[in-house]
Amino acid sequence: MIDLYNWHTSNGRKLFIMLEELDVPYRTHAINIMKDDQFTPEFVAINPNSKIPAMIDQDGPDGKPFTLFESGAMLMYLADKHGKFLPPVEDVRNRYITIQWLMFQMGGIGPMFGQAHHFRRASTKVEYGIERYTKETRRLWGVLDAHLADNAYMHIDYSIADMAIFPWTARYEWQGVSLDDFPNVKRWYRALESRPAVAKAMGVNLAEAA
Numbered sequence: 316m317i318d319l320y321n322w323h324t325s326n327g328r329k330l331f332i333m334l335e336e337l338d339v340p341y342r343t344h345a346i347n348i349m350k351d352d353q354f355t356p357e358f359v360a361i362n363p364n365s366k367i368p369a370m371i372d373q374d375g376p377d378g379k380p381f382t383l384f385e386s387g388a389m390l391m392y393l394a395d396k397h398g399k400f401l402p403p404v405e406d407v408r409n410r411y412i413t414i415q416w417l418m419f420q421m422g423g424i425g426p427m428f429g430q431a432h433h434f435r436r437a438s439t440k441v442e443y444g445i446e447r448y449t450k451e452t453r454r455l456w457g458v459l460d461a462h463l464a465d466n467a468y469m470h471i472d473y474s475i476a477d478m479a480i481f482p483w484t485a486r487y488e489w490q491g492v493s494l495d496d497f498p499n500v501k502r503w504y505r506a507l508e509s510r511p512a513v514a515k516a517m518g519v520n521l522a523e524a525a
């Protein structure tokens with residue numbers, strides 16, 4: 316059983332997508348980051364960095380509970396545990412190309428789109444921040460569009476790289492982006508949003524559930 320500590324944000328939705336795709340049992344513990352639940356001593360004991368998502372796999376690798384945070388690490392762990400959505404260690408080239416695109420999300424899309432959301436939606440308008448992060452976000456959309464012109468998914472088949480990127484692209488309106496400007500991302504986006512696991516994960520609202 317997986318205990319998932321989460322909230323319905325783009326980073327949080329990656330884990331809902333993965334667990335729904337794997338169709339494994341999990342319990343969600345709502346960490347309301349609007350109410351500072353991430354700073355409670357109970358949660359800090361799970362993630363000392365006070366960010367969602369985090370999890371405890373009660374059936375860890377050594378048969379003991381295994382605690383993990385950072386969404387990219389969590390996706391890789393679950394992929395390896397279940398032998399799905401990430402090429403195996405023997406397939407070195409394809410494994411690392413998939414991890415490369417996962418890291419492109421973790422180091423590029425997540426931080427940059429996140430800053431674009433912050434500055435574009437803040438009540439205090441800071442033009443420098445809005446311009447800097449809107450421009451970088453649009454550049455990253457261009458990288459995705461060029462890559463997806465020749466690839467159905469981020470690398471060969473649907474993988475944890477696609478799962479990590481999708482929830483961030485789903486906030487295109489917050490970023491001032493139109494899907495029509497990026498036709499290859501749009502095709503990929505439509506394919507992903509039609510997956511039942513993705514649709515279910517994107518519909519999670521833990522505030523309503525509370």
Ligand SMILES: N[C@@H](CCC(=O)N[C@@H](CS)C(=O)NCC(=O)O)C(=O)O
Nearest residue numbers: 324325326348366367368385386387
């Ligand atoms: N690199 C981390 C980023 C996690 C992250 O930034 N989570 C946000 C929500 S999307 C959060 O917990 N924010 C609460 C806060 O900053 O206090 C990951 O991918 O897991």
